[in-house]
Amino acid sequence: MTSIRHNPGPQRPHADAVLDAARACVLAVGVRRTTLTDVARRAGLSRMTIYRHWPDVRALVADLMTREWTAVTAGVRAEDPVEAVVAGVRALRAHPLWRKIVEVDPELLLPYLIDRRGASHEAMLATIEEMLAAGQASGRVRPGRTAPMARAVLLTAQSFLLSAPTMTDPAVSLGDLDAELTALLEGYVRP
The missing domain is CATH 1.10.10.60 (Homeodomain-like)
Structure with a gap:
């Protein structure tokens, strides 16, 4: 790590x-x-x-990304972890800094996809784990270790954040894919 x-x-x-x-x-x-x-x-x-x-x-931009991404995800905290994660994906996808980096400098994201976790990953994992634990306590999330569950949820969300735009066309919109992300996460976390 x-x-x-x-x-x-x-x-x-x-x-x-x-x-x-x-x-x-x-x-x-x-x-x-x-x-x-x-x-x-x-x-x-x-x-x-x-x-x-x-x-x-690069070091400055790494800190900037951490500030921006954690602010976005903190702003979409919801009681339900599935709703929160899908809302976080939507919010990050719409974020102007995210869009600029993906459009102009996507190679900047590569180390965080294949080599190491960054500070924003750590913050998101902590938030997801906290939501999963709260969901377990209320009976809305299946039992299990929250650490591996949070990582699976983050990996799934990350793939929809990064790759969903490549899967859209006139027959399938981002909204359709967000609905599928919701269905995937519902099936994974619910008891």
Whole structure:
């Protein structure tokens, strides 16, 4: 289990301003064309201030993705884990930063798909486990270890997030696929 090395927080002065500036830069030109100089200029800080906390754009963007994805998933928490996961997939799929990265810099996501988990994965797994445990306590989720269940749910949701757009055409919409994701998860987690 590997998390990203950089975690924005109170130990980083100006972290929100830097991440906001990075978000604006990535939305404007993509990750590959964003430089720490551009981010510093947009944040109104010196390049050295940024370099002290982030060695390169990829490290900065990793922290930005963590902030953005965890904010999205925190915003869609629901009592029912199936509804929450499907809503999270929809919300991430519609997120402007997600769309920009998928359209312009999809290779940035590859390490998180085949090599390691990132901090956002860890946060999502913790949230899903918590929802599954609450569902078990209320009888709405089947018994079992929540850790492997959460991973299976996240893997399923991740595939629908990343690949569902490739499976749409005039006969099958994203809404249709979201309904199938709901059916899959219902069949998996319900008693």
